[in-house]
Amino acid sequence: MSPMSENLHSDLRRLIDMRIEHSDLDALIDQLQVQADRDELLLQRMKKRRLALRDHIARIERLLDPKVPA
Numbered sequence: 779m780s781p782m783s784e785n786l787h788s789d790l791r792r793l794i795d796m797r798i799e800h801s802d803l804d805a806l807i808d809q810l811q812v813q814a815d816r817d818e819l820l821l822q823r824m825k826k827r828r829l830a831l832r833d834h835i836a837r838i839e840r841l842l843d844p845k846v847p848a
Contacts (some may be wrong), residue, residue, distance in 0.1 A: 793838045796831050803828040 807824050810816050 789838055789842055793835060793842070796835050796838070800828060800831045800835065803831070 803824055807821065807828065810821050810824070
């Protein structure tokens with residue numbers, strides 16, 4: 779496998795892992811929000827992490843599928 783294709787595979791793997799983590803965070807946040815005795819600080823941290831993941835996912839997607847021809 780060439781170094782370029784290895785890098786592409788690595789980026790795709792990272793993208794998949796981050797999408798899974800983002801989805802897991804969504805589910806956890808939804809569960810936490812309905813609890814009456816929820817930990818607001820934990821909820822805030824999870825939302826920040828989810829937002830950071832979304833931004834990172836968008837960056838990797840742009841790298842893997844640029845709209846501007848090279």
